[in-house]
């Protein structure tokens with residue numbers, strides 16, 4: 001069953017079109033992230049689903065009903081923003097009850113029961129009578145989440161809800177969101193520019209760039225098989241290396257600009273110019289010397305990250321980023337060999353239209 005259906009959505013502000021025909025289907029109970037860089041149009045799209053923004057063209061359906069022309073309060077949705085604005089003079093429980101009061105949902109007793117259940121869901125039952133300023137940032141965020149789910153909406157819309165939290169709290173809230181989604185099974189649309197957050201939370205990711213859907217799929221699908229240059233660099237920050245593919249099957253190889261040859265046996269390669277997407281963590285650094293199938297390179301910089309280091313390595317005419325464990329360490333200026341598993345190299349078209 002489809003809960004949210006976007007058909008060919010276009011949106012212009014003045015003469016500037018920012019969404020160029022977006023179609024997305026979201027199934028009941030699915031957790032879908034709209035992921036993309038700043039300015040790609042993801043918030044505008046979420047506001048269109050919410051009814052806070054009209055469309056220039058296209059339609060929005062929620063649970064089978066065309067809601068394109070309906071105001072937000074007539075759509076069965078709840079939205080939580082980055083700036084979640086709790087009302088300071090009301091208690092936590094009153095803040096959570098607020099949408100029920102505004103919409104006249106349920107009797108006083110029913111409202112109290114719903115508030116109790118929502119606070120329990122976000123583990124804040126003990127804080128019901130406190131004021132927002134007596135809570136930590138993470139707790140306030142959870143109150144906002146309780147306020148969003150209290151009316152039991154068909155669809156929960158979240159716009160970068162974790163971006164104001166510090167790293168540790170963010171991780172806690174991510175776990176909380178995953179567990180809440182498992183328990184309640186709410187259809188959820190989550191806007192983020194953070195690829196890790198999208199990978200860890202979503203059933204499905206819709207990658208958006210410049211007002212268009214670039215690619216969609218499960219996190220592991222998009223991560224393992226990015227379809228475009230942008231998808232490979234935005235998710236998992238792959239390196240892009242231009243090459244000429246030579247030979248077929250077991251004899252396939254990629255010739256780099258400096259003439260070095262990278263074996264591609266086992267990779268799905270067609271002869272001709274190509275772009276190789278190579279993930280930072282798929283490169284092994286070895287001491288200089290003659291290593292079968294490895295490439296000569298030079299370390300420019302090493303950045304210590306605790307368990308691992310990030311290297312900037314000069315290969316052919318490119319700078320490559322490599323993430324490697326700290327069991328053997330190479331310093332700036334050192335010659336090294338790079339070993340890359342051909343099965344993990346993604347071969348993309350040399351140029352995109």
Ligand code: ATP
Pocket residue numbers: 013018036037038039040041042043044045193
């Ligand atoms: P961010 O992550 O920075 O919030 P985003 O991907 O959510 O970015 P949007 O906020 O949807 O992007 O904005 C998409 C484009 O539309 C931007 O170029 C933005 O400047 C423009 N835009 C958004 N709202 C308006 C508005 N009310 N009037 C004019 N232009 C707007």
